Amino acid sequence: MEIKVMNKVLAANDAWAQENRSVLKAGNVLMVNLIGSPGAGKTALLEATLDLIKDKYKVSVIEGDIATTKDAERIQKKGVAVCQINTGTACHLDANLVNAAIKDLSVSTVFDIIFVENIGNLVCPAEFDIGEAAKIAVLSVTEGDDKIEKYPLLFSEAKALLITKMSMHHLTNFNMDEAEKAFRKLNPAAPIFKVDNLKSDGLAPWVAFLLAMKNGK
Amino acid sequence: MHEVSIVEGLITQVSAQQKERKFKTVHEVHIACGMYNCLSEETLNFCMQTVAEGTCLAKAVIKVRRLAERWQCLACRKEFFQEDRKPLLDTACPHCAAKDVIPRPNNEIYLDKLEVD
């Protein structure tokens, strides 16, 4: 016998994501979900971004990591509240895990912005809504411009693309035109920010974009 | 291995169906998803075998169907569907031949149907 269903498989996750979204909305908290390959520069981007905004805004970070606390320790050095989630074997954060982290962080403070650093992976994290206001794609020039077309789900969902390690661009064959063309196909509206995290170059437009989102513009 | 989470989602959904419909065994689980979802049928079946032991899904085979990719033409505004994934920059509008077309994918993963007894 055949039974026709046509329900979303991740309905349970989506319900948690909606719960997160409504909690964050009630507190007027912006949550962004940083996704990129291992080593793309997600933590370095956070470090550089925190330097620019942590004195004016109440910010915190949820660090997704399979096993270690290395990234959380880097963030802690910035004097910013951080909640570590170790996923064990899972290659992505899901909305239920993030719900616990939000609760944990929100006990004493209402934050303006919560950054989530997802597990380094271009595939799995893109499949899961965690209740974020925006998924942000982080791609470094050393990975190659073809990654946009090879992993289209993330790049089609992202509200912005950060191209990192720009100081190394001239050492690579990363074709910026091709990258932009492919990204525009998948995602006509999202802005592209070209940055170098270690030199803190090109970050001002990205920060302006974040704050505009925060202020609901 | 987000396939584990997908399989857990499937088991929840199927258990709910089982309560309603009172079937004993699931033979096939059909999933439908968008062109951009990275779902390996092999990995899903492997996860199912390890997770579903002792349930009505123990012998079930998972089959994945890709939903046709939805595109929109920016020149004539019409929509069209593409069954196979072609290189991004090679797709043209079947109505007006314009190359100014963008994908409008549906990236959801659905439990489409079950074959049960």
Ligand SMILES: Nc1nc2c(ncn2[C@@H]2O[C@H](COP(=O)(O)OP(=O)(O)OP(=O)(O)O)[C@@H](O)[C@H]2O)c(=O)[nH]1
């Ligand atoms: N030159 C340069 N190096 C960078 C930049 N961003 C990151 N790096 C370096 O690249 C390496 C990886 O950076 P991380 O910030 O740890 O990358 P990640 O994406 O957080 O990595 P995972 O958390 O392991 O997925 C480090 O050695 C960084 O110092 C950049 O913009 N320019």
Ligand SMILES: [Mg+2]
């Ligand atoms: Mg990191």
Ligand SMILES: [Zn+2]
């Ligand atoms: Zn057309």
